[in-house]
Amino acid sequence: MRKALVWLGLAMMGLVALPAAPAPAADLEKVRISIIPIGDVAPLFAAVQNGYFREVGLEIDTTPSAGGAAGIPGLVGGSFDIAYGNVVSALLAAQQGLDVKVIAAGTNVTDPKLDATGIFAKSDSGIKSGKDLEGKSIAVNTRNNVIWLYARAWVKATGGDPERVTFKEVPFPQMEDALRQSRVDAAFMVPPFSIVAAQKGGLSKVGMPYSDVQPGVDVGQYITTGKLLAARPDTVKKFVAALRKGIEWYNANLTNEALLTLISGYTKADVALLKLAPVPTAPVRSDISQIRKTMQLMIESKLLPAPLDLDKIVDPLAR
8 A cells, every 4th residue: 555655646746657547457468578677678667657558458467587688589489479689689580580570679878978888897807908808707698699799899899809708698687796706807787787886886897888889879679570560460569659658758757766766676776876877868769770780790790691681670660
């Protein structure tokens, strides 16, 4: 009861929008979504919390995964209807002949001042560049994904040989402990975990792979299958429309504690620490030109043998 009153109070202050007339639960169509419990999916949770999905007749069922590379097999296998993933995993899946379609933007990095992602190392490690990481290890959430690709690109851009760096798979929530306990020498961390780690001391951000390598990079996306899109086009359209309302609310409340409370709820990050770093805006549409740049980087890193037809992968709904 107390929790309900808190949210009602926030709604009266204009910080949380309550649904006008939620549909009966029995009438809702369930949409199963694989997510990564990081700051990037805050607009999705905002749309759930504010009732935007219920308004269009959808019930959202989320399942956390370590990364997009882990969620896509479940998507293709039918365990999920939609997966939050990254541009690299989506392109790799398409290259492998999997029936994937990007239907909505997730996150991008357009302003270095708001880029809270980064490669972190112990402050006394002496690590300041990719060259310093040769013979050492970097934590990434999964291999052959966007984190892995841009970590390698940053190592190369700062004088190092990525082939001489070991990339260890560590889930985002566990990266800080792995770094502090010297199980890895560096970690490519994302919000809110990067924000929390930076405020505790003892760690330093030594680089920002996204901003340093490719300003404006289109990082995250919501992905479905061509089969589901053809079979349930109205469902997907409703999902994208409600998600965009969540994005609009998120972008309008970047400095409101209601948003930080929401992010804390599914990431378990301390609201007080989240307040100490700026929250980046979320994109409404995918940027094909940025996806093309990432594709070229994948070719250079031998993840792709040749360019792909992005018009067959990025659905018009995402643009």
